[in-house]
Amino acid sequence: MLSIFIVGCGSAAISSSSKKIFPLEIGNTFITQKDYFDLKTGIHYLTKTDTLKIIDKEISENEDFFFTNTKQVIIKRPDGYWIKDNSSKKTEAILTVKYPGNIGDTYSPYVKPTMEKNSTGKLSPDTIVGNWEILAKDQKITVPAGTFNCIEYRSDHKSLLTGKVHFRFLAWWSPGYGMIRNENYYHKEDETLLLIYREELLHEELK
Numbered sequence: 001m002l003s004i005f006i007v008g009c010g011s012a013a014i015s016s017s018s019k020k021i022f023p024l025e026i027g028n029t030f031i032t033q034k035d036y037f038d039l040k041t042g043i044h045y046l047t048k049t050d051t052l053k054i055i056d057k058e059i060s061e062n063e064d065f066f067f068t069n070t071k072q073v074i075i076k077r078p079d080g081y082w083i084k085d086n087s088s089k090k091t092e093a094i095l096t097v098k099y100p101g102n103i104g105d106t107y108s109p110y111v112k113p114t115m116e117k118n119s120t121g122k123l124s125p126d127t128i129v130g131n132w133e134i135l136a137k138d139q140k141i142t143v144p145a146g147t148f149n150c151i152e153y154r155s156d157h158k159s160l161l162t163g164k165v166h167f168r169f170l171a172w173w174s175p176g177y178g179m180i181r182n183e184n185y186y187h188k189e190d191e192t193l194l195l196i197y198r199e200e201l202l203h204e205e206l207k
Contacts, residue, residue, distance in 0.1 A: 021099040021151070021175045022081050024066045024074060029053045029205040030178055033144065035198045039186055042194045049202065079107070097153070097173055098132065106131040130156040141172045141180050143200040148174035150181075168193060177204065 029051060036046040054074075056067040066074040067086065075082040075093055080101070084093035094109040101107075108131045136152040150172035157167040168185040184197035 021097060021173050022074065022076070022178045023176060023206055024054055024057075024064070024076065025207045026054050026057055026066075027205075027207045031202045031204065032179070032199050033202050037194075037196045037198075039194075039196055042196070050199075097171075098134065099151070099173070099175075101134045101151075103134050103137060106133045108132070130158050139172065141174075143181055143202075145180075145201040145203050148172075148177055148180050150174045156187075177201075 030053075031049060031051050034048050034050055035044060037044050051069070053069045054066050055069050058065045058067070064076055066076075068074065071085065071087045073084045073086045073093070075084070079095065080098040081096055082093040083096045085091040095107055096109060098105060098107045132153050132155040134151060135154050139150050139152050141148055141150045151174075153171045153173070155169045156165045157169075158165050165187045168187060170181075170183045170185070171179065172181045174180050178201075179199075180201050182197070182199040183195060185193040186196050188194055
């Protein structure tokens, strides 16, 4: 089929009622820009470009498994999109993007709390992945690839012992186009958030 490069206003072609928030077809390619910021100062220190491409597909037990050039497996299930690191047989798939969903819906990709003792024999406050929550729908987000109608997701990393938030993750996904922007924040002692990572869609090639 004819490939199309998505540039300009991405929200014009596919409505928010699309059943595919992550367009998975062999050959589909997603190119993103990743920016890294210093954890203490917030100063930008690195920019790099990454490419995610769907290279193969298998069907097992009525589920579609899509394989990527980054050694990941993406699985479409009724509750959303599950992603597994295929480089290790021990890694389990996690629910990365709940779709469809409603504002206020929460979901837990995985929670495996461990309470380990430090060198003094005391329990160390471990950090776990908190629940994701759908914060908004039809939110317009502009990135180098254009402007898209997005669903916004949020997740906080909290200490098991104190409940204190250490990191906040935000993600914007657009039906029909996939991930548009990711942002990671460090939760400082003064309760402010410091941007430490941002990923944005540069362009994508869809079959």
